[in-house]
Amino acid sequence: MANIFKNIFTKNSPKESLRTKLNIDQLIVKKTIVSFFFFFVLMGAGFWGWKWLRHQRADADGARPQLRAVLNTNEKIFSALLSDNHLAKEYPLSEAVKNVRVNGRDGLRTPLDSANWRLNVIRKNGDTLALTLDDIKKLPKTDIVFNFKCIEGWNQITHWGGVKFSDFVKAYGLNQETSMKYMGLVTPDKGYYVGIDMPSAMHPQTILCYEMNGKPLPLDQGYPLRLIIPVKYGIKHLKRIGTMFFDNKKPGDFWAERGYDYFSGL
Numbered sequence: 001m002a003n004i005f006k007n008i009f010t011k012n013s014p015k016e017s018l019r020t021k022l023n024i025d026q027l028i029v030k031k032t033i034v035s036f037f038f039f040f041v042l043m044g045a046g047f048w049g050w051k052w053l054r055h056q057r058a059d060a061d062g063a064r065p066q067l068r069a070v071l072n073t074n075e076k077i078f079s080a081l082l083s084d085n086h087l088a089k090e091y092p093l094s095e096a097v098k099n100v101r102v103n104g105r106d107g108l109r110t111p112l113d114s115a116n117w118r119l120n121v122i123r124k125n126g127d128t129l130a131l132t133l134d135d136i137k138k139l140p141k142t143d144i145v146f147n148f149k150c151i152e153g154w155n156q157i158t159h160w161g162g163v164k165f166s167d168f169v170k171a172y173g174l175n176q177e178t179s180m181k182y183m184g185l186v187t188p189d190k191g192y193y194v195g196i197d198m199p200s201a202m203h204p205q206t207i208l209c210y211e212m213n214g215k216p217l218p219l220d221q222g223y224p225l226r227l228i229i230p231v232k233y234g235i236k237h238l239k240r241i242g243t244m245f246f247d248n249k250k251p252g253d254f255w256a257e258r259g260y261d262y263f264s265g266l
């Protein structure tokens with residue numbers, strides 16, 4: 001390359017410069033051919049790779065194994081990074097927005113039977129603990145103002161109140177249950193469901209939430225009880241919890257089954 005420029009910019013005799021020009025023309029032709037060759041080879045490889053990937057079967061979670069492998073690797077890296085020291089940033093109350101966006105109504109379309117609503121906690125031995133909202137409100141209350149992030153690209157600083165999941169576990173003696181790897185949450189009509197890895201569930205900022213901006217949760221925001229889990233994207237903050245269960249296998253997850261990352265950590 002340096003030689004070409006030297007040849008162009010140094011004054012040569014007319015004969016010499018003609019020879020140099022011919023050389024450059026040849027070089028250009030050669031380089032163009034080589035470039036096109038690689039262009040087509042790589043195009044072909046890309047197209048073949050894409051076709052191959054398309055023919056691979058998607059897994060139960062909705063992603064093709066090769067892509068799921070990438071997600072699983074991400075998951076390993078991000079779960080390793082998650083610890084109690086990793087706290088989502090908190091904000092002063094004054095920064096919380098008043099008009100909180102409503103997003104996602106899966107599992108909320110069935111009318112809520114508030115009088116008969118219970119939080120059904122399935123214990124390891126198969127028993128069900130059926131708790132009223134008052135049972136939950138009796139426990140120590142925590143407030144959190146944090147930046148709520150949806151995977152679709154929006155975010156907003158919002159204020160939530162409820163009981164820390166870890167306090168709830170202590171109060172109801174759910175140690176056997178939380179020694180398992182995952183917690184599953186399902187809406188009463190089973191229309192929306194999430195799986196949460198236990199370290200994220202037990203994280204100090206995770207709350208079983210019954211208030212927004214200091215008032216009971218609005219119906220479309222998950223009344224009477226929702227999950228607030230600031231270390232994860234919005235998809236995991238299930239609104240209107242009906243049933244809670246525990247498992248060592250990954251519980252079904254609405255958006256993971258549609259191809260999103262199961263861990264969805266921030």
Ligand SMILES: Nc1nc2c(c(=O)[nH]1)N[C@H]1C(S)=C(S)[C@@H](COP(=O)(O)O)O[C@H]1N2
Nearest residue numbers: 101102103104105106107150192234237239
């Ligand atoms: N039951 C239920 N919970 C849900 C959803 C849903 O469709 N149904 N959507 C999730 C998504 S994608 C987001 S971003 C948040 C939005 O919470 P918000 O409506 O209170 O803003 O709720 C999550 N929880």
Ligand SMILES: [Mo]
Nearest residue numbers: 150151234235
């Ligand atoms: Mo979302």
